[in-house]
Amino acid sequence: xxxxxxxxxxxVHKVLLVGSVVSYAILFVGAVALIPPxxxxxxxxxxxxxxxxxxxxxxxxxxxVVTLQFGAQKNYGFFLLSLAVLIILSISLLLGMR
Amino acid sequence: xxxxxxxxxxxxxxxxxxxxxxxxxxxxxxxVPLLVLGLHMQIHTAIAASLISVIATSCATATMTTGEExxxxxxxxxxxxxxxxxxxxxxxxxxxxxxxxxxxxxxxVILLSGLAMVRKRPSGTPTYGKxxxxxxxxxxxxxxxxxDGSAGRPALASSYYDMAQKATIAYAPTNMGYGWGMxxxxxxxxxxxxxxxxxxxxxxxNVLMKVPIKVAAATSNFMIxxxxxxxxxxxxxxxxxxxxxxxxxxxxxxxGSIIGFRLAFRAQRSYLRNIFAGVxxxxxxxxxxxxxxxxDY
Numbered sequence: 001x002x003x004x005x006x007x008x009x010x011x012v013h014k015v016l017l018v019g020s021v022v023s024y025a026i027l028f029v030g031a032v033a034l035i036p037p038x039x040x041x042x043x044x045x046x047x048x049x050x051x052x053x054x055x056x057x058x059x060x061x062x063x064x065v066v067t068l069q070f071g072a073q074k075n076y077g078f079f080l081l082s083l084a085v086l087i088i089l090s091i092s093l094l095l096g097m098r
Numbered sequence: 099x100x101x102x103x104x105x106x107x108x109x110x111x112x113x114x115x116x117x118x119x120x121x122x123x124x125x126x127x128x129x130v131p132l133l134v135l136g137l138h139m140q141i142h143t144a145i146a147a148s149l150i151s152v153i154a155t156s157c158a159t160a161t162m163t164t165g166e167e168x169x170x171x172x173x174x175x176x177x178x179x180x181x182x183x184x185x186x187x188x189x190x191x192x193x194x195x196x197x198x199x200x201x202x203x204x205x206x207v208i209l210l211s212g213l214a215m216v217r218k219r220p221s222g223t224p225t226y227g228k229x230x231x232x233x234x235x236x237x238x239x240x241x242x243x244x245x246d247g248s249a250g251r252p253a254l255a256s257s258y259y260d261m262a263q264k265a266t267i268a269y270a271p272t273n274m275g276y277g278w279g280m281x282x283x284x285x286x287x288x289x290x291x292x293x294x295x296x297x298x299x300x301x302x303x304n305v306l307m308k309v310p311i312k313v314a315a316a317t318s319n320f321m322i323x324x325x326x327x328x329x330x331x332x333x334x335x336x337x338x339x340x341x342x343x344x345x346x347x348x349x350x351x352x353x354g355s356i357i358g359f360r361l362a363f364r365a366q367r368s369y370l371r372n373i374f375a376g377v378x379x380x381x382x383x384x385x386x387x388x389x390x391x392x393x394d395y
Contacts, residue, residue: 012171012320013161020157024352027345034104034342048345050149055348056330058157059323063178077253081175085324087327088182092328095186096335 015065019058026051060089103137103348110136111151111350112357119358125351126152126293127211130204131381136390139159139343141197144168144239145292146333147344149326151351152294156323159357168316173254173271173309178321179280181285181295188289189329193336195290201389204291205382211297212378215371258313269310270367289329334370 030047067082110132114125126148133144192200255270271277280302288295296318303314333339 016157017161019259020154020161020352023154023157024348027349030345031104035101045341049341050342052334052339052341052348055150055153055157056327056334059153059327061326066175070175078172078175081179085175085178085233087180088179089324089328089331090188092182092186092189092331093335095190096332 002074011065011069014061015061016058019061023051023054023058026054060086063089099342104342107137107343107346108350111347114151114347115155115158115351115354115356116358116361117370117374118155118351119355120361120370122313125155126288126291127208127297127378128381129347130292131208131385133343135381135384137343139340140194142333142338143198143340143343144201145192146183146330146339147347148292149288149330149333150339150344151347152288152292152326153323153330154351155355156294156319156329158328158352159319159359160358162322166335168258168273168313170256170309170313170317171318171320172256174253174317174320176274177277177281177303177317178324180282181288181299181321181325184282184285184287185289185295185325185328186332187283188286189332190289190317192284192290192292192329193332193338196242198389200291200352201385203287205385205389206384207287207291207293207297208378210384212375212382214301215375215378235324256274256313258310260310260312266284267310269308269313271307271309273306273308277302280306285328287320288325290333292329294318295325296322327342356382 026047030044030051032044033043033047063082063085067079067086070076070079070082110129114128114132117128117217119126129148129151130144133139133147134141139147152358206326256267257266257268259265260267262283274286281299284295284298284302287298296315299318299321300314303309303317304311307314309317330339
């Protein structure tokens with residue numbers, strides 16, 4: 001079987017880079033918004049919460065990219081494995097809300 | 099939260115991120131005790147903050163291009179099915195466990211991590227099984243341990259270029275059942291006490307599954323972000339994430355991890371490992387003192 005790891009890792013790398021940079025940028029802005037007198041308003045806390053949510057979203061996005069790539073390569077066994085991981089993560093979110 | 103505490107948390111994040119990236123472990127083993135003992139944070143909130151910091155560490159180090167070809171994504175996805183299940187189970191166990199129980203589990207993991215730090219290892223030599231060493235001396239290309247058909251999973255077989263040995267190393271993971279089970283256990287521990295789980299996953303992949311140590315470490319780093327998210331979701335939806343201190347930690351952990359990753363190639367790692375092991379031992383003692391109720395801090 002041809003080793004697809006190199007190709008796959010580059011797309012995953014891009015998702016990680018973009019997601020991490022966006023999250024960090026929001027964090028930074030949020031932290032600045034906490035400084036008085038700006039800190040008196042809700043913006044700082046809201047931005048920090050958004051940044052935390054974006055950071056938590058990066059690994060699942062990574063798994064989505066991997067799943068799509070396995071599908072595109074017609075590697076259905078690993079496509080189903082990756083899909084299973086996504087389903088488990090979704091269950092984690094739903095169970096936590098109960 | 100006062101500005102000084104916010105700043106202290108950023109500095110803690112930088113230091114923990116640096117050491118974590120330099121020594122190849124997540125910073126979770128240090129973050130939870132620092133938050134609980136230093137800032138008197140409630141342990142479940144500290145665990146939640148630690149899990150999100152692990153996600154940041156994983157993302158930061160994974161964005162480095164070095165090691166890109168080392169990650170075995172197929173193996174990672176296979177093991178991720180069990181790790182995420184373990185992480186969810188661990189998170190649910192954790193939210194109902196009292197402080198003392200969590201602290202005892204933490205002390206055990208800290209001591210194991212410290213022992214792993216000081217354990218002697220052959221310098222620059224990956225830990226291969228015999229089949230991989232025999233194959234390495236011969237032909238190149240994928241196949242590795244699975245070539246004779248008696249061991250190794252061809253579907254998970256891969257290869258990487260080892261710059262130290264200037265050769266392409268092929269391998270095929272074995273003992274998939276044991277590896278899957280150990281990954282579940284790693285996820286369980288990760289969800290209970292808020293660490294990445296690499297301290298269990300890397301030896302499981304390397305020793306049990308006969309995966310080269312560099313590939314095991316890189317694949318583990320690829321996995322720990324997803325593992326941490328599985329349990330972080332549970333803590334977040336239950337309102338156990340305190341956003342401001344978590345954000346302060348993230349502000350430090352992210353650049354700290356990048357700096358630590360870059361310094362890792364120049365630093366005397368054996369020296370750092372011994373220092374880190376000493377710090378872990380001290381933290382274990384302080385946690386034990388708190389559990390025994392010998393102090394008010």
